[in-house]
């Protein structure tokens with residue numbers, strides 16, 4: 001088989017915390033949408049690193065560190081491209097490990113069914129009318145009330161760290177760790193997120209497929225990807241995926257600039 005060839009690009013993005021600049025190799029061939037996930041994550045991580053540096057410069061300390069997995073009991077939303085990438089990663093695991101992961105996903109599914117959440121969470125990945133943040137609030141609360149560990153959490157450590165969703169990479173707080181005992185009711189101070197990678201990928205998928213920009217609950221993402229495996233096989237030119245993704249990132253960056261402006265406006 002001929003190895004894929006790549007075209008080199010340097011991407012520069014102006015974010016509210018400074019410029020993100022990264023060199024990327026984009027496949028010249030037609031590729032599935034999951035191929036764009038590593039690039040999206042890289043941009044997000046570089047922006048988060050700038051936000052972390054800015055936070056430290058102000059004298060604040062980021063509380064999050066290895067071994068603390070308090071936030072791994074929250075409902076994590078993932079975009080369709082991330083769901084496909086996750087399924088691909090799990091499919092490539094050695095048999096024993098893959099069976100263990102799938103078993104955990106089944107156990108989580110059963111627990112969600114028992115808690116009367118399964119149907120509502122499944123619907124989130126199929127809806128043509130995504131719920132607003134306010135509409136998601138009671139679902140998030142019910143889910144968090146279970147204090148159920150993420151199926152990928154193993155001895156309080158993320159077992160898919162390199163492949164974890166963008167939402168997991170973006171949540172950092174400067175409030176004391178003890179406050180993470182109740183993430184929904186305690187007054188946490190999360191770091192602002194310069195580039196929201198999950199929503200950008202959700203918008204990309206929405207445009208490619210002319211569907212709603214839905215976000216899928218992480219425990220059901222692999223199941224969702226299986227159910228949508230025909231779409232997983234569809235391909236687009238690598239450069240087209242990159243350009244479309246950057247356009248979505250640009251839209252979200254504009255919103256973030258505007259949001260931060262209102263936060264710093266006198267009287268806010």
Ligand code: SF4
Pocket residue numbers: 069071072073076150151152153154157158159160161164165168
């Ligand atoms: S994927 Fe990893 S980091 Fe994200 S919630 Fe699950 S265990 Fe935590």
